Amino acid sequence: MGCGKIADGHAEQLLAIGRADLVAACDREPLMVERFAQRWTGVTGHADMADMIRVERLDAVHIVTPPDSHVQLACQAMELGCHVFLEKPFALDAAGTRRILDCARETRRRIGVNYLYNFETPGLRLRELMDERALGDVVHIDTSYGYNLGGDYGMAVMGDPAHWVHRLPGKLFHNVLDHVLAKVVPFLEEPVAVNAFAHRMRPDSGDAALDAMPDELRFTLAGANGVTVSGMVSSHARPVSHAMKVYGTRDTVELDYAARTLVRSARQDQPSALGRLFPAWIQAVRFAGNGAKNTGDFMRNRFHYFQCMRVLLGGFYDAIEGRGEDPVPHTHILRVATLIDGIVDALERPA
Known part of the structure; x- marks a missing residue:
């Protein structure tokens, strides 16, 4: 979710670890999605994240949008059944961070952050x-x-x-x-x-x-x-x-x-x-x-x-598959925000 500069870094390392298929991308700017899909074979472009999750039946979403959108997008994705990996900053403040972590706990989804x-x-x-x-x-x-x-x-x-x-x-x-x-x-x-x-x-x-x-x-x-x-x-x-x-x-x-x-x-x-x-x-x-x-x-x-990032993502997908703990503990994420x-x-x- 988000097709700016850092999105290519996520895509590259996600494919490198070979733990998931990169199948879809979403951005509010159609040109950004189009160019991203051209760079990464097999990616389908979308204009709405919720539609993308439902249509593609996604298991995980990487959110690489500006941080003022993270609370809304991360919680929406987890409520729709996806695990979420967030680009930093995790949220604008500790209050927003708590909301995301609480949502992860309530939905029993994994939440990670790029503290690479x-x-x-x-x-x-x-x-x-x-x-x-x-x-x-x-x-x-x-x-x-x-x-x-x-x-x-x-x-x-x-x-x-x-x-x-x-x-x-x-x-x-x-x-x-x-x-x-x-x-x-x-x-x-x-x-x-x-x-x-x-x-x-x-x-x-x-x-x-x-x-x-x-x-x-x-x-x-x-x-x-x-x-x-x-x-x-x-x-x-x-x-x-x-x-x-x-x-x-x-x-x-x-x-x-x-x-x-x-x-x-x-x-x-x-x-x-x-x-x-x-x-x-x-x-x-x-x-x-x-x-x-x-x-x-x-x-x-x-x-x-x-x-x-490759090492971190390996740990994150291990956690999704039940083969390890979250590579970045929730307590550390909240303390950083505080x-x-x-x-x-x-x-x-x-x-």
Whole structure:
């Protein structure tokens, strides 16, 4: 449901996992549906989602429309018997998120969300390290997410003052905070204290809608368990970053989601000048190990751009078939939405 840019990513990975047949697409713009059907063989175009579900007798629907439509569309699809996979943001706020999750529970349908970066290679490795207690207790997390306003998605937002991103309560940040927060909510116990501030670095454009959109965000989170998080969403920092550093009582690791690496932080275990000589070489070996693994994954056809979505969708369809739990727990989805609400509220508080 929805035939915009990200719809092709869903279609590609859905076909790659071979767990379902891609048979129909729907969009309120006939031209979008027509072009999508031309790109994907065997797809029938529709103008109404309910009609599509009934006519095609669908089992699952991927909803990739703007988030202000998610509550209505997701609940309608589940009430018609479909499992639903939602593109982020899951909903506009925590209240909408609860409505969707409640509907999933009432209809006994599976609901998933595209928190794909939790299923990137470094994200999966971090989960293994946590299960092994290799890091000890987490003390602090530093996370960064870059958004290139000159890229394909950024240009779409900047080139259209009527783009749906400008309607979001948190505007640009609202569209990416799911990716940032989904990675840290497993480490935080509620209640979580939230502080945030934002500003615009780019010059005036003369368009009120564009100039009302900040492009730099900083925030801090403090969980009831004492774990803290510092976060940055930046449109100007270069290179464009997508990274996280997790500090533990036993060890610390640095994750680069763009490069698909996870390395332990350097230690200075030897005395004097020698202690400063070895860490760089040790880190080089660790990065080389990551490079070798990535090369192996590439050779085995497991290094696609949306490989993480492929892993996530595999888990989602496992859950539909009763072979596993939801890959993204409902509790995590709601906590992400609650934290986004908290950040938006913090940005609206007087300085």
